[in-house]
Amino acid sequence: MAASILGKVFIFLSILSIISNAHLQSKERGFISVSISEKGLDFLKNLLIGKAISTLTPLELSPIEETVRIRLVGKVDISLSNIVIYHIDVPSSDIELGDSGITITGSGATANLSMDWKYTYKNWFIEVSDSGKASVQVEDMEVGMTVSLTKPGENLELSLLESRCDVGDIDIKVDGGASWLYQGLVDAFGNHIETAVQDAILKKLSAGISKIDSLLRSLPTEIKVDDTSALNVTFVSDPILSDSFIDFVINGLFVPRHKALVSPNRHQISKASARCYNPAKMIAISLHEDVFNSASSVYFNAGLMWWKIDKIPHQPLLNTTEWKEVVPQLYEEYPNDGMALNISVTSPPLVHISDGQMEATIYADVVIDVLDDVQVVPVACISLVMSASGSAEISGNNLTANVKLDDFSLSAKWSNIGDLQISVIEPIISEVLNDGLLPELNSHLMSGFPLPLIHGFSLQNAEVDYSDSTITVCSDVAYREDNEILKKFSFSNIFAFHMVR
Ligand SMILES: *[C@@H]1O[C@H](CO)[C@@H](O)[C@H](O)[C@H]1NC(C)=O
Numbered sequence: 001m002a003a004s005i006l007g008k009v010f011i012f013l014s015i016l017s018i019i020s021n022a023h024l025q026s027k028e029r030g031f032i033s034v035s036i037s038e039k040g041l042d043f044l045k046n047l048l049i050g051k052a053i054s055t056l057t058p059l060e061l062s063p064i065e066e067t068v069r070i071r072l073v074g075k076v077d078i079s080l081s082n083i084v085i086y087h088i089d090v091p092s093s094d095i096e097l098g099d100s101g102i103t104i105t106g107s108g109a110t111a112n113l114s115m116d117w118k119y120t121y122k123n124w125f126i127e128v129s130d131s132g133k134a135s136v137q138v139e140d141m142e143v144g145m146t147v148s149l150t151k152p153g154e155n156l157e158l159s160l161l162e163s164r165c166d167v168g169d170i171d172i173k174v175d176g177g178a179s180w181l182y183q184g185l186v187d188a189f190g191n192h193i194e195t196a197v198q199d200a201i202l203k204k205l206s207a208g209i210s211k212i213d214s215l216l217r218s219l220p221t222e223i224k225v226d227d228t229s230a231l232n233v234t235f236v237s238d239p240i241l242s243d244s245f246i247d248f249v250i251n252g253l254f255v256p257r258h259k260a261l262v263s264p265n266r267h268q269i270s271k272a273s274a275r276c277y278n279p280a281k282m283i284a285i286s287l288h289e290d291v292f293n294s295a296s297s298v299y300f301n302a303g304l305m306w307w308k309i310d311k312i313p314h315q316p317l318l319n320t321t322e323w324k325e326v327v328p329q330l331y332e333e334y335p336n337d338g339m340a341l342n343i344s345v346t347s348p349p350l351v352h353i354s355d356g357q358m359e360a361t362i363y364a365d366v367v368i369d370v371l372d373d374v375q376v377v378p379v380a381c382i383s384l385v386m387s388a389s390g391s392a393e394i395s396g397n398n399l400t401a402n403v404k405l406d407d408f409s410l411s412a413k414w415s416n417i418g419d420l421q422i423s424v425i426e427p428i429i430s431e432v433l434n435d436g437l438l439p440e441l442n443s444h445l446m447s448g449f450p451l452p453l454i455h456g457f458s459l460q461n462a463e464v465d466y467s468d469s470t471i472t473v474c475s476d477v478a479y480r481e482d483n484e485i486l487k488k489f490s491f492s493n494i495f496a497f498h499m500v501r
Pocket residue numbers: 086087112113114135
């Protein structure tokens with residue numbers, strides 16, 4: 001369910017922002033952390049500044065009227081209307097993380113405006129008036145804001161701590177009008193125009209920040225994985241901020257959908273996140289092995305961890321005829337019948353992550369069923385302990401896995417078909433496991449589950465790193481505009497344009 005993946009990391013959108021109270025250590029447990037590196041921050045900064053700026057324009061300012069005393073002419077009423085900023089260009093920008101928050105600055109910005117001018121004055125009881133157009137080039141503008149991103153309550157909150165917009169210089173060009181008009185405009189309106197530009201931009205930035213803030217507050221705390229489970233994406237603490245990265249720690253455990261989590265969890269990600277230095281990547285998503293263990297217990301508790309294997313490439317193996325030599329009594333009682341193995345896991349498999357791989361020990365019961373005409377007859381049961389190892393892979397934005405069977409052992413549990421000679425059954429079971437169970441398991445694991453990324457962002461050149469107990473996905477991200485989140489919360493919506501009249 002892609003739309004819900006909008007997920008917590010919607011933060012990406014609000015990266016415009018962020019943080020204070022950085023070094024608060026949370027007592028709550030977090031099992032997934034998302035760390036945005038300097039490279040990632042740079043990418044987001046450019047993306048956001050580009051987006052934010054392009055949605056700022058066209059921006060219409062309030063009309064300005066003024067009665068001006070002009071030498072040799074007298075008192076003149078001058079009004080400026082239809083003042084519209086058409087284009088803003090921000091050649092350079094900067095993002096800085098600090099104790100006081102996140103500061104984003106755009107410098108050397110330019111803007112151009114067009115406007116209509118009109119003047120009237122009385123000359124010996126005759127009213128003189130004229131009108132025309134003017135354009136204004138705003139030079140050397142500095143726009144900056146500092147925001148904080150915290151988690152004071154249940155949700156992340158974004159607030160604007162400080163914002164400023166300074167216009168360096170303006171250059172007015174007047175089409176037509178009397179010879180005194182230009183100087184009159186510069187003298188009487190220069191400051192007005194500067195202030196109007198500053199106010200309009202600040203007002204819009206502030207509106208944008210509160211839009212993002214209300215979005216953050218309304219973020220879901222779970223993202224659906226499938227009908228059985230969801231990922232708990234509740235933030236457990238304030239984002240953690242250093243001068244070169246931001247870390248977000250989320251609970252990250254699988255929870256049964258619409259139910260409370262029953263299984264206890266033992267560990268947590270203590271140091272927020274692994275880093276990806278070599279080569280530098282934009283983000284690092286670290287997952288503690290308990291994320292997988294929580295998935296394992298949710299699916300186990302949902303009663304989904306059993307597989308009926310009745311088709312394998314070498315089908316005759318699932319026919320009592322093939323077992324004639326191995327378990328004679330089986331063939332005697334059920335000659336030439338089809339068979340199926342019902343492999344059901346007996347306790348939630350425990351996943352451990354270490355050097356380059358994930359390992360799990362899986363305890364299961366294998367019930368041998370005979371398909372006797374219309375009936376399914378369980379005839380024997382064998383305990384199975386499998387050691388499996390797997391590697392994690394990235395497919396789209398999903399973390400997927402591929403497992404292989406390293407080893408297994410069998411012991412008879414009960415039998416209605418005489419003594420089971422484990423050593424002779426073993427090769428048959430081995431073939432069923434490798435050719436039947438593993439492909440079945442891997443076909444489920446192949447789709448994996450979605451990493452908590454905001455919709456619209458996708459992983460690029462992702463690599464998976466293993467360390468003790470933790471998997472880290474190091475990746476760059478790309479952004480694609482046409483997506484559902486933007487349909488709902490477009491940047492132009494975030495920076496909704498209100499005509500000032
Ligand atoms: C504003 O500047 C942009 C880019 O330089 C230009 O394309 C546009 O025509 C200008 N508009 C006005 C009204 O001067």
